[in-house]
Amino acid sequence: MIRGAVAVDALAVLVFVALGRQQHEESTGMSAILEIAAPFLLAVVLGWLVARVWADPFSTRTGLVVTAVVIVAGMALRRTVFDRGTAAAFVIVAALVLSGLIVGWRAVARRLIAGGAP
Numbered sequence: 001m002i003r004g005a006v007a008v009d010a011l012a013v014l015v016f017v018a019l020g021r022q023q024h025e026e027s028t029g030m031s032a033i034l035e036i037a038a039p040f041l042l043a044v045v046l047g048w049l050v051a052r053v054w055a056d057p058f059s060t061r062t063g064l065v066v067t068a069v070v071i072v073a074g075m076a077l078r079r080t081v082f083d084r085g086t087a088a089a090f091v092i093v094a095a096l097v098l099s100g101l102i103v104g105w106r107a108v109a110r111r112l113i114a115g116g117a118p
Helices: 002-023 030-051 060-080 088-113
Strands: none
Touching: 002 030, 002 088, 030 060, 060 088
């Protein structure tokens, strides 16, 4: 279950980037998506370590911690290491969308595990 959870968090980042590139009519090829997603994917790994996700991968708290780390560390990496912009509007949109995706899939998973409909 842990590997699946890590894959879904990474997929959330890739979906966010792909949607953003499509919205701005930019290349949606995999190499372009991975280039933009790289700082956030690295931040997912850091978020997993900070949140100790293996202890409770489906909790809302875990999702919130992972999201916070992905936003803060991802933006810092994007700005400093990857030399890309971090305009306020981008940070706000990224925070909202990634929160919805990273926390949201956990809410759906918890409900499915409990036997309820999403």
